[in-house]
Amino acid sequence: MEFEIQAVLSQNITLVYDLLELQAIDRNALRGLVGPQVNPAMMDTPEMIVAVYSPEPIIVQAGDRRIRITLQQPEEDMGGFPIWDIALKCDTLVSRSKSTLVAYGFNYDVSITLSENAHAVTRSLFVDNLQRIESALGGRVLSLTPRLVFERDHTRYDLLIEVVDEEHIKVHLNAHFQFEGIVLPPQDKLQASFREEFGYLTATLSRLFGGSIYQC
Numbered sequence: 001m002e003f004e005i006q007a008v009l010s011q012n013i014t015l016v017y018d019l020l021e022l023q024a025i026d027r028n029a030l031r032g033l034v035g036p037q038v039n040p041a042m043m044d045t046p047e048m049i050v051a052v053y054s055p056e057p058i059i060v061q062a063g064d065r066r067i068r069i070t071l072q073q074p075e076e077d078m079g080g081f082p083i084w085d086i087a088l089k090c091d092t093l094v095s096r097s098k099s100t101l102v103a104y105g106f107n108y109d110v111s112i113t114l115s116e117n118a119h120a121v122t123r124s125l126f127v128d129n130l131q132r133i134e135s136a137l138g139g140r141v142l143s144l145t146p147r148l149v150f151e152r153d154h155t156r157y158d159l160l161i162e163v164v165d166e167e168h169i170k171v172h173l174n175a176h177f178q179f180e181g182i183v184l185p186p187q188d189k190l191q192a193s194f195r196e197e198f199g200y201l202t203a204t205l206s207r208l209f210g211g212s213i214y215q216c
Contacts, residue, residue, distance in 0.1 A: 001209055002115040005202065008078045009170070011071040012107035013087040013194070015184070017099045020065045022049055024095045033089050034058060058086060067094070078108070078198045084190040091184050103178035106197050110171050111164075112205070118163045119143055121209060154179065159204070173201045 030051055031040055040051040048063030057073030058081065067090045071083050091101065114121060119142070123130055126146045134141055148159045158174040175197045184190060 004113045006111040006113055007074040007076060009074050009109040009111055011078060011083055013069045013083055014105045015067045015091055015101060016103040017065050017094060018102050019099050021098055022062060024098060025062060025093050029093055033086055060090060084194050085187060088184060088187055101182055103176060103182065104184060105174055105176040106194055108173050108198055108201055112169050112171060113167055114169060117166050118169050119166060122163050171205065
């Protein structure tokens with residue numbers, strides 16, 4: 001079987017803190033994250049700050065102990081925009097005397113085309129006895145959305161596979177890093193890690209479905 005990654009739908013880096021005081025975040029520094037030529041639209045409430053850096057496809061959300069940096073525009077490839085650089089800049093906005101980083105994570109959403117029927121492939125991979133399930137349901141299973149949460153090399157992963165139609169699936173992967181004394185690595189290592197985890201996603205899909213993945 002062959003796969004083709006049609007698009008990287010979304011890329012995200014999320015920073016998690018033990019405490020995040022929104023009022024302590026420098027709004028002017030937040031506005032200037034992407035550069036002086038970009039004047040972001042901002043929503044500023046006691047519960048959340050959202051900055052949209054149009055025309056750049058970057059959104060930064062701060063709230064619920066988290067800062068989320070999302071590249072929301074579909075891309076043909078991963079890493080075309082330096083999202084890791086924005087993540088490091090966001091981390092500097094947080095007061096070290098009041099907040100401690102406790103975890104961070106990478107999130108990827110990709111759209112994939114399969115050379116075989118996506119519903120049939122997913123059912124055969126994740127369901128051993130479809131008849132028993134349909135008998136218990138009293139109906140016919142039309143689609144499955146498997147979710148796998150697992151650990152590898154002290155990293156926790158959350159993999160979600162959603163069948164869109166007969167030819168396409170949408171895949172979400174979260175890689176979660178959490179350990180005592182965690183800090184964000186320097187820019188080159190954070191960039192390398194972000195790319196490596198995406199490579200692990202594509203390799204995992206190839207092993208799961210028993211085929212080759214071709215990136216557009």
